Ligand SMILES: Nc1ncnc2c1ncn2[C@@H]1O[C@H](COP(=O)(O)OP(=O)(O)OP(=O)(O)O)[C@@H](O)[C@H]1O
């Protein structure tokens with residue numbers, strides 16, 4: 001029973017991790033929090049659902065098209081509402097992205113109505129057994145895709161020219177600007193990449209969750225907690241934080257009450273911050 | 289000769305401190321102009337105002353006759369204003385080679401960028417450190433990494449903020465030769481330095497700041513023997529400060 005809960009938690013944690021990785025990439029480069037990250041996940045769910053409805057294909061086959069759509073949406077949102085406020089105080093960013101979240105929910109509600117939608121996959125009916133533990137295939141796939149996506153992002157940041165320029169921008173914006181790095185482009189890329197990660201998490205959730213306009217809400221809160229827990233801007237921290245959050249939620253849910261799960265995650269956050277105010281993998285506040 | 293850079297009545301205060309107080313001077317195209325003065329006299333603040341890190345409270349900065357006071361940091365860099373930092377600011381997560389290459393890459397093809405990065409690192413004596421992560425690079429080498437990074441941006445004017453602090457006499461001689469080589473390649477230099485030996489060897493003209501004000505300017509001999517300058521240095525002394 002405990003093993004089963006831990007596995008369930010790790011798998012769900014994988015999805016949390018992916019949303020949080022998206023959030024932490026945006027924060028790492030731009031030093032701002034995207035308060036519409038949960039709604040980007042929702043957009044990913046709708047993109048997967050709509051394409052699935054139109055083509056009849058399994059959402060897993062639609063990963064590349066949905067990621068492409070989400071990347072383009074991310075670029076579009078950036079140039080429309082984010083680019084104009086680059087360099088303004090972080091509070092502007094909070095207000096704008098919160099507003100964006102409302103707009104996205106309303107637009108989706110107008111187009112698709114608030115009805116709950118479902119995506120049916122054959123994978124849903126298959127369970128994978130590991131000794132006494134049984135796991136739903138969609139969850140295992142979600143976890144696998146998360147690992148692949150995170151590794152791909154890391155590889156991109158470490159090994160490509162654009163990735164290195166993004167890291168330079170993330171580390172010291174002023175110096176990067178002084179040396180002629182195209183920091184706007186790197187901001188746009190980081191934002192779109194973060195949105196894409198949220199969208200991919202959304203797609204991975206479609207076989208497990210109902211698709212509806214407000215589905216992103218709980219994910220938004222939990223992914224912010226995870227990012228702070230892991231250390232702002234740290235990808236490894238976001239992954240570990242996501243897995244911890246998933247396990248805590250599953251174990252508390254199974255043994256005590258699902259209602260206590262969020263409280264448990266916040267308790268861990270408080271404990272971690274008490275000992276490491278910069279989060280598990282945080283580098284700490286930069287000296288002025 | 290025409291001025292490539294001109295400071296006009298430039299002002300900047302921090303709280304009650306007038307770090308730069310109505311300062312005006314010109315940098316002529318092709319020269320090495322020395323900017324000296326005791327600790328806290330406003331030299332680094334001038335560099336920060338010219339490169340756009342600080343917003344001036346008043347006055348103007350002209351680059352090739354055009355005001356750049358409203359131009360962004362990035363814009364000034366694109367125009368050809370390059371600088372190093374008194375306390376170096378490496379990209380700690382990247383390797384020495386990658387941090388130069390990433391900058392070179394912004395305006396060049398992959399091939400050209402690799403080539404020029406290798407060459408410049410060699411000139412700076414950093415070839416053996418190419419694969420090292422910048423955070424491990426010895427402190428005294430970091431200024432040269434700053435220099436390598438800014439040189440690949442092809443600056444027209446280079447603001448060097450105390451690149452020789454902490455070097456031994458041999459290294460100072462090498463550095464003097466290097467700065468001269470950079471200048472000969474067509475880059476105008478604003479040279480801030482407490483190492484007077486280097487200043488006298490390199491600079492055709494000096495500008496002296498004291499307490500944020502322009503004290504005097506002129507050829508090195510006259511300036512160094514000026515009683516006002518001697519008094520300013522005796523009054524305040526100088527040491528190699530490693531802060532901004
Ligand atoms: N960011 C800042 N905030 C507050 N005060 C500052 C700041 N930058 C500079 N100052 C103050 O402005 C004055 C001029 O400093 P600046 O760094 O320009 O001097 P400097 O001539 O470069 O000195 P040093 O030779 O020690 O490098 C000093 O009194 C300094 O304390």
Ligand SMILES: [Mg+2]
Pocket residue numbers: 331332333374449531532
């Ligand atoms: Mg200084």
